[in-house]
Amino acid sequence: EAKHTGQHEGRHYSIPLEEVKAVFPHGLPYRFQQQVLYIQTHPVPPNSYNYFYFKKNTKQTFILLTAHLWVKNCRELMKSSYKEERLDQPLQASVWLKNFKASNERFLKEIKTQKTYVWGKQESTEEGRPLGEVVEQGLARTRNASDAVGVVLKELKQQCQRGSFRLLVAVDGVNALWGRTTLKREDKSPVSPEDLTLVYNLRKMMMNNWNGGAIVTTLSQTGSLFKPSSAYLPQELLGKEGFDALDPFVPIPVPNYSPREFESCYHYYLDCKWLQHEQARTEAGKEELRFLSGSNPRQLERLAGPL
Numbered sequence: 001e002a003k004h005t006g007q008h009e010g011r012h013y014s015i016p017l018e019e020v021k022a023v024f025p026h027g028l029p030y031r032f033q034q035q036v037l038y039i040q041t042h043p044v045p046p047n048s049y050n051y052f053y054f055k056k057n058t059k060q061t062f063i064l065l066t067a068h069l070w071v072k073n074c075r076e077l078m079k080s081s082y083k084e085e086r087l088d089q090p091l092q093a094s095v096w097l098k099n100f101k102a103s104n105e106r107f108l109k110e111i112k113t114q115k116t117y118v119w120g121k122q123e124s125t126e127e128g129r130p131l132g133e134v135v136e137q138g139l140a141r142t143r144n145a146s147d148a149v150g151v152v153l154k155e156l157k158q159q160c161q162r163g164s165f166r167l168l169v170a171v172d173g174v175n176a177l178w179g180r181t182t183l184k185r186e187d188k189s190p191v192s193p194e195d196l197t198l199v200y201n202l203r204k205m206m207m208n209n210w211n212g213g214a215i216v217t218t219l220s221q222t223g224s225l226f227k228p229s230s231a232y233l234p235q236e237l238l239g240k241e242g243f244d245a246l247d248p249f250v251p252i253p254v255p256n257y258s259p260r261e262f263e264s265c266y267h268y269y270l271d272c273k274w275l276q277h278e279q280a281r282t283e284a285g286k287e288e289l290r291f292l293s294g295s296n297p298r299q300l301e302r303l304a305g306p307l
Helices: 017-023 090-108 131-140 142-162 174-178 197-205 234-246 259-271 283-293 297-304
Strands: 012-014 036-038 049-054 167-171 213-219 250-254
Touching: 012 259, 090 131, 090 142, 090 197, 131 142, 142 167, 142 197, 174 197, 174 213, 174 234, 213 234, 259 283, 259 297, 283 297
Parallel strands: 049 213, 049 250, 167 213
Antiparallel strands: 012 036
């Protein structure tokens, strides 16, 4: 259990490798392989729904699902066998199932299905079987992957309310679920987010009608494919439909670095030898970095790269 106080603000901590492997057994992208935890001050009230929103370039996130990847540049769309008007995304669904299995495999034998699910004339998952069998069905039969994701989400949402486990729903760029997509049907007509099986089921997880866990999301310009680059406030990024769908929630703004946070990040870059220029270690060099970056995390990172 974390017991962070004001004295921990702005500090960097190395995360033990065994803990990283327990949460992300499939590994992390190269940029995140440092396994460093950074503490920033954001009071989070005891609520089941929190989301973070960012001014441009303030923070980079790595969480369990990146929503905008479901609404753009999908190479394969299939008509849903469950609802004819919906579209399945077998490749995206398979990737999600693979990552979900890697992160949660130790629980999938313990959680049992509450009903029988029929996948075809000769294939079904009987009631009382491990939830992992649903995941395996989606991985083995790609055409069933989107429906398998829906079954997994439904079972988790229903069963976490019994108290047998706690559920964290973490979504990066959640505003993509209510924006426009770049996808087209065979007749070249645009695809709405709600027409996608994956988005439809994930939207249901965003509803404030369950307990036994928490929903943590971020809003980002990346998730708003057709919004102006200057937009960053919740109302701008979500639009009325998304804003109303998520209400009530606790918005948590993520600002630029405070002076204390800037100092911590500056010294972290020095320790990592990311700042090689001889002037970067001087007081004047540090202040120049502060001025040029405006204490913006992304800008500071970009400035530090060539140095």
